[in-house]
Amino acid sequence: MTVADLSLVVRRRIKASPSRVFAAWTSPEALKVWWGPQGVRCPDAHVDLTVGGQYRIANELPDGRLLWIEGIFEEIVPDEKLVYSWVSSDQQPAPERVIVHFKPVSEGTEVIVVHERIGSEAAVEDHTAGWEGCLDGLEQLGLIGHA
């Protein structure tokens, strides 16, 4: 099966040290406070912060449905970098992958989230597609306008 190995990058500068941001990202108590986009609550979170360890984050949707995001830590560099698989219990065909960089900058930390293998139907080992932000590239060519 052909793979569309989609990825995207989101960056944010936060006025807090990399160690505080890293702690917020990996502490169940902190996750319960901040995790979730608008309207989504996080009533429960478990984090086994070891390579091969599992995390599970509960997402209570506005209609009350509970959806779990879970995965396995593939790489952990304290205060610097996390790599983990990402499976959402609602519909994904195969694990995606999230890489988070916590980069020290003058005002605090730049958080860089790379979300890979979006919508991938292929085996986890399959790296063949090499899509790598093609849409961003096409966007730069002026093909896609953003609202």
Next chain:
Amino acid sequence: MMTDQIAPSQTLNDDQLDLVFKALSDRTRRKLLAELAQGDASVSELAAPLHMSLPAASKHIRVLENASLVKRTKSGRVQYCALQAEALADADAWLNHYRAYWNDQLDTLQHFLESDPS
């Protein structure tokens, strides 16, 4: 904004998106699209810079055509290709669900960390 679901889903035609993403997952086809972004071109004009045979180029173009990324028209004996950007916009909108999702997450993280600067 993604407020009611975590992953993007059925708002866009999944089968159509599959075709688009599969079409885009090939380097040669991405080059063809980039070429067409500069303007319409004949199949042979597209094939030449990629050192491809016409049948090989035509095969790739057919994949792009099936995904509604390219429209082929015939003028005499020459086939011309034109980019159809709407399909790309759909794919981009789909990815934007994720962008919005992570931006929302980072909003709340930022608020959490910056409202209590301990």
